[in-house]
Amino acid sequence: MNKYRSHKCNELRHKDVGNKVLLAGWINKKRDHGNLLFIDLRDNYGVTQCIIDKENKNFSILEKIQLETVIRIEGNVIDRSNDTINKDLDTGEIEVVIESFDILGNCKELPLPVFSDQEYAEEIRLKYRFLDLRRKKLHENIILRSKVISFIRNEMIKMGFLEFQTPILTSSSPEGARDFLVPSRLNPGKFYALPQAPQQFKQLVMVSGFDKYFQIAPCFRDEDARADRSPGEFYQLDLEMSFVEQEDIFDIVEKLLVKTFKNFSSKKLMFEKFPRISYANSMMKYGTDKPDLRNPLIIQDVTEIFLREDVKFDIFKKLINSGSKVRCIITKNTKNKPRSFFDNIDKWAKDQGASGLAYFTFEKEQEISAKGPVGKFFSSEALKEIMKKTNAENGDSIFLACSKEEELKKITSLAREKIARDLDLIDENLFAFCWIVDYPMFELDDKTKKIVFSHNPFSMPQGNINEINFNKPLDIIAYQYDIVCNGIELSSGAIRNHIPELMYKLFSIAGYDKKIVDKKFTGMINALSYGAPPHGGIAPGIDRLIMLLANEKNIREVTMFPMNQNAQDLMMNAPSYINEDQLKDLGLFLKVKK
């Protein structure tokens, strides 16, 4: 028999009454009645109430013992009387009368209570992560994470994918995020980079003839953190397949995600066949390429109407003449909303850095009229035209924003979310997946006005290769796609460009000549020249996927040992200074003073 325990803390039932048992775990909670002491003993699996009275020689020691001390108890299982059964506990029908006990691990005074639902300062939680992880919510999130990953792994294997590991020390690439760099001792002055994703390796796996690859892959990007973005490192379900078209990938991923979300959440899926929305369409209707489809509001362009003679909205007219556009959001049946509802949204828009949101409500007595601060600028005819164009009805309201394209997308996209939240239009019990497809191959860099890859430089352009007009690079559409769920970007993927000549051509448009491509992407370009299969893939973000399943707003809540916003591990004290010998070994010296 195991020397520490005969049962786990969730196991004992009425049938065990009369047996002598060994239990080991943490002291979750004590209730001291002076001559009678209750101890809730907790382990990974559950809680068992243990009891001791002052007749026992151990009573006074146990009475004084700190919470979270690890003990082993030996005792007898007894029934609880009917009125003391605890239905909230798996083991609530019994309790264990303590005969003897040992302390297995002492505990100092706690910096944060483990038994509590209270929230705590992030700093303390991260420094004492091992205590935080004992707490119910976080403990369960991490267990969920483990189960989801096992499930995904099984499903992938069932679908014929092979799991491979790819290097962690690799080479820096010029595209994408900032790299984490590792100095090479054997090659002084040279650096490895940690992979931002196993992108090139997984394509090389395809060229190597393995057909279907996946990996729960760590990815490293040295960029600033957000609530849904860990600083430094995160995990992707990286996958790649040979001899496939876009729809083959969609089919696999839809199956996997539908199964996973049905298995691990009670929330409903809005679509089991995810809608395909083109990038251009998404930008128009939602102002973003990660739309939350639970939100019924859409953005519409009404620029033309503001050019009419019978619309006297001079500020907008002026802006339109200097290149701005007008977009609107219609809200259904909001005529009875108080003035404060509209003004709050206008004020909110100003706080976001926009010039505000104009608004009015369509009303009808004899004629259609507009109620609201800017209503007077519109003739009845013009209002009818707006209603026709936007499908607005009597009693609906309209929010209007006017500015240059980029700014306009940003504010209308945010306003769409803000207004829907204020009107409580978003069903929190839904998952709304969609595919965003047809991304442009290139885009114009705002600052430099140069043409850059808009997503992945290895994506395949759409259409017949011989008919692509390289003189209009901004019009080239790629087989590039994202999965979005509830407004969160879950993954990004593409059918890859496996034709070297085409690759050189596309890189040259982005300003990389053949020599640079040969040098920076040696392995890839070389491999594509020796018989590369057409292939494509995608990489759903594991952490975000689990955030959605665990219903968490912050990625730290589903990460076992996260770093803080400044990319520091407060528990392990990373990053840290290294000693002179280590620097010397690497051929480095520091310019920055410690």
Added chain:
RNA sequence: GGGGGUGUAGCUCAGUUGGUUAGAGCGAUCGCCUGUCACGCGAUAGGUCGAGGGUUCGAGUCCCUUCACUCCCGCCA
């Protein structure tokens, strides 16, 4: 790099218009209590009010600087 929020006891927080000795709950310590499951009751200890500077007769409170944590923008193919 920029903007917002927070910082008061071990933990979670309150602290009014600048005014006596900075409070509460949980936790800790001590005492009472044999059926609790957020046990109850009583007492005690515990404070560089994030740090530094300034205004003032007087600063937790007002001003300036700075630090930490956090959210957002930039950034994230």
